[in-house]
Amino acid sequence: MVTSRVNPENRERPGAWKRLSRFGGDRGRYAMLARSLLAASAGGLLYWASPPRDLWWLAPVALAVFTLVVRGRRGRAGFGYGFVLGLAYMLPLLGWLLDFLGGQFGPWPWLGVGLVEALFLGLAGAGMARAGRLPLAPVWQSAVFVAAELLRSALPFGGFPWGRLAFTQTGGALLPLASIGGTALVGFGVALTGTALAELVRGLTRLVRAGRNSAGGAERAGPLRGLAVPVAGTLLPVVLGLAVTPTLGTAAESGTARVAVVQGNAPNVGLDLLYRDRQLYANHVRAARELVADVEAGRVARPDFVVLPEQVGSWGAERRDPALRDVVERLGVPVIVGGLATDSAGRLSNRIVRWGPGEGASEEYVKQHLVPFAEKIPLRSVAGAVSPFVRRFDRDMVAGDDPGVLSAGPARLGVGICYDVAYDDVFRGAARSGANLFAVPTNNAWYGRSEMSYQQLAMSRLRAVEHGRSMLVAATSGVSAVVRPDGSVARRTDLFTADTIVDEVPLRSSTTPATSIGEYVTWAVAALGVLAMVLSTLRGRRARRGG
Incomplete structure (x- = not known):
């Protein structure tokens, strides 16, 4: 017969183990709460690293904090x-969606x-x-981390x-990496600096502890040697x-091209802009006519071509636009307009059309x-609960497949429209097709005075570096810009100011490594992320068998 033995101390204090277990559980919950707060602070640092703030170095710090949170x-x-x-x-970064849809849809x-975006960062x-x-x-x-970014893209x-x-890196030391491997390499550089910094912090902590426990140098040698890889990982992307x-x-x-970027302005009315097509058109035709008057009076040098924003015109299959054609004929140079x-x-599409003197509408680009x-509405039967575009458009727009390269005076102008600039393939395709200058007509008037326009300008700046081309940003209500x-x-x-920029920009024919191999760098980083999951799975299985 087997008899149980009871520790006298526990017999006298029957609730001791229960209280100890409860204390351990509380400590675990406090640790989880602390880690959650650190994860939230890392997200906040990423937001503060984003435009319009020029605090690029906060992004690696955010990754370092988050790496320490998930370590172990x-x-x-x-x-x-x-x-x-x-x-x-994501919630503060996308605050402009409240300016856009909040008044009608909450x-x-x-x-x-x-x-949805946070779920992908959860996967990361x-x-x-x-x-x-x-x-x-x-x-x-x-x-x-970069593979998860590519997945949500x-x-x-x-x-x-x-x-x-x-x-987040348009003002930082890591931005030049875009010319080698595009957005994937820049993102990998940010992440590597941050994750290696976290390992460096852990290594230095171990070194300090070893120094406290022993005065001998031998005990410190192991931790000291272990700092080589974290130091290299932290510094290498920046160097x-x-x-x-x-x-x-x-x-x-x-050569060079003298360009005119026309910002005719738009009313700051949010969703009501859906039904202000005529006002947008009138504002930009008026601004273009003012440019014509300045050129004819000699106040402004005649540009080689003019760029107007997205969503200015509205054309049927015959492409008739008497007012725009009059502007083109008086200027005597091409006008590029969305x-x-x-x-x-x-079929309906969002397009950029080239209007030339003596020929009218000719070359076009369809938003990809x-x-x-x-512009396309999945689940149309229920999407009306979150999108006013269901009522505005009874059918989806069609997307284009071909890179946009238009003849614009001395320039071969590579174009994308608004949202296109967030994707890697649009301007890569234009550069490979012979574009020596870029332009991105856009309409950001939907988003009020939020940070959205500055976030999109940052993407345009990265594309300029990625392919070694100047970028013309033509916005209805700002921010329009000339990027070197x-x-x-x-x-x-x-923002929300009628203005016209006239500037001389360089035309460039050489290509960057990113133009040639950027997509392969992207696939390589993605494959490395997948391989990491495979290896960690195999390692976990071996550990369980060994246990």
């Missing part, structure tokens, strides 16, 4: 902390998009937690690339970015990446 955690916990990071980052569209957190157990953990964790409904790490900086060419290799257009089959629930090939802003306008 299970994948499920990493997902939760990543989700918290995502909410703290906070639900803003919350919905923020939640889960992957980073698992990859943190691998040798050279910072490399694997960085690849996982494709899914769902064509993805939403807003808020990628690369778009490489600084080394690449002198290679960012700005010289006029194919608008809604139908083709001979009646359509905005979900606006090194990402610097030469000229810009204010």
